[in-house]
Amino acid sequence: MRGFSELDLGPVESLGVSVVSQPGATLLSLTADALGGRPQGIPADWRAHIRANAPRDSVDVLRPLFAPDHSGVPYCLTPDTTARSVPDIATYLEQVADLSPDILLDDLTSDFDGTVPPQWRPVVDHPRRWIASYVRVLQAVWTAFAPIWQRADPLLKRETERVGTAVVGGTLDVLLAGINARYRFEGTSLYVPDVDPEKFSLNGRRLLLIPVISGSSASIFSFEQPDVAWIGYPMPGMGLLWESRKPPATGDPLALVVGEMRALILRHVGRPATMGEIAGVLNCSASTATYHCGQLEMAGLIIRERHGRHVRLRRTERGDSLIDILN
Numbered sequence: 001m002r003g004f005s006e007l008d009l010g011p012v013e014s015l016g017v018s019v020v021s022q023p024g025a026t027l028l029s030l031t032a033d034a035l036g037g038r039p040q041g042i043p044a045d046w047r048a049h050i051r052a053n054a055p056r057d058s059v060d061v062l063r064p065l066f067a068p069d070h071s072g073v074p075y076c077l078t079p080d081t082t083a084r085s086v087p088d089i090a091t092y093l094e095q096v097a098d099l100s101p102d103i104l105l106d107d108l109t110s111d112f113d114g115t116v117p118p119q120w121r122p123v124v125d126h127p128r129r130w131i132a133s134y135v136r137v138l139q140a141v142w143t144a145f146a147p148i149w150q151r152a153d154p155l156l157k158r159e160t161e162r163v164g165t166a167v168v169g170g171t172l173d174v175l176l177a178g179i180n181a182r183y184r185f186e187g188t189s190l191y192v193p194d195v196d197p198e199k200f201s202l203n204g205r206r207l208l209l210i211p212v213i214s215g216s217s218a219s220i221f222s223f224e225q226p227d228v229a230w231i232g233y234p235m236p237g238m239g240l241l242w243e244s245r246k247p248p249a250t251g252d253p254l255a256l257v258v259g260e261m262r263a264l265i266l267r268h269v270g271r272p273a274t275m276g277e278i279a280g281v282l283n284c285s286a287s288t289a290t291y292h293c294g295q296l297e298m299a300g301l302i303i304r305e306r307h308g309r310h311v312r313l314r315r316t317e318r319g320d321s322l323i324d325i326l327n
Contacts, residue, residue: 003193003194003291006198006199007190007191007231008199008200009188009189010201010202010204012176013170017167017209018206018207019210019211021210021251022230023142024078024079024089024092025220025232027089027141028078029214029215029220030050031137033047034050035058035062036062036140039217040217041216041217042214043242047064047298048145053141054141054144055137055140058137058140061134062124063138064122072196075111075224076107077104078081080092081210081225093142094137097132099126104131105124105127123281129141136235148241148242151241155235155236155238156235156239159211159236161256162257165253165257167327170325171326172323173300174257175257175258178299179209179231179233180192181217181291183219185298187282190231192231193219206228207228208228208231209228210231211235212233212234216239217234218233219233220232241289254267254323256298256303257326261288262295264295265278265293265302266296266302268321270315271309272316273312274310275290278293300317300318301316301318303316
């Protein structure tokens with residue numbers, strides 16, 4: 001049964017955080033969705049494109065990683081997020097290809113407390129053969145996807161600016177509350193969906209935020225490394241890449257932190273407004289307006305108030321403060 005793993009960040013105002021452009025995280029997310037049966041929200045046509053270009057045995061090769069009753073990729077197969085410079089995909093794949101079978105087997109033994117599940121038996125019996133097949137699958141996935149990544153640099157720079165603005169403006173908690181529709185941020189803890197839920201504490205480690213360019217519900221993370229914990233989340237505006245359009249430039253600090261639609265909502269509800277009015281301002285459906293308002297309410301930036309038969313939304317004091325800081 002799927003639950004949520006918890007990462008206790010401690011006081012957010014003293015949190016050490018960095019944005020990292022890590023293509024390996026995007027590659028793992030793409031592979032999980034297109035071939036591993038773990039949905040990440042990849043557009044259907046690109047999922048089909050990746051599958052069409054993947055080796056025929058891809059699903060069999062990946063089955064140990066994405067079995068329904070097990071989650072996670074062994075630490076030795078995950079991208080190195082602690083290096084001074086993030087390796088490109090070619091270097092990452094070389095590192096995996098050169099991986100010692102003994103290291104992989106040690107990681108599996110540690111991950112499963114000495115009892116490796118049956119789905120991993122082909123790997124345990126022939127580790128070198130499996131590593132070579134795994135690298136072959138990853139290379140095919142990246143070759144099919146590479147044109148999208150090559151267009152991503154403007155978005156990556158914009159995301160670094162967005163997070164930096166939140167840190168400087170003291171609104172990092174607001175950003176974390178809206179970083180992924182599948183995550184929850186409550187108190188000082190971030191909750192992420194996991195088939196093997198555990199509780200972790202950051203304990204002074206640095207938090208790395210890794211924008212993932214795969215799908216709208218991308219979720220990939222590692223909380224067990226000794227020096228850092230990292231979270232992969234959907235890159236804001238990535239739909240522009242699928243459509244081959246350049247991301248719009250913005251000099252609006254509020255939009256950089258909460259997103260353009262939520263910035264419009266916050267500015268509009270300086271006075272009470274109905275959900276219908278907000279949908280009109282956004283030029284979107286009622287369900288889309290409700291979703292964005294719900295995220296702002298969870299972040300403590302707006303509240304719902306009943307006036308007779310109508311429900312109106314207005315900014316909280318915290319919302320007012322955010323407007324003052326970022327306007």
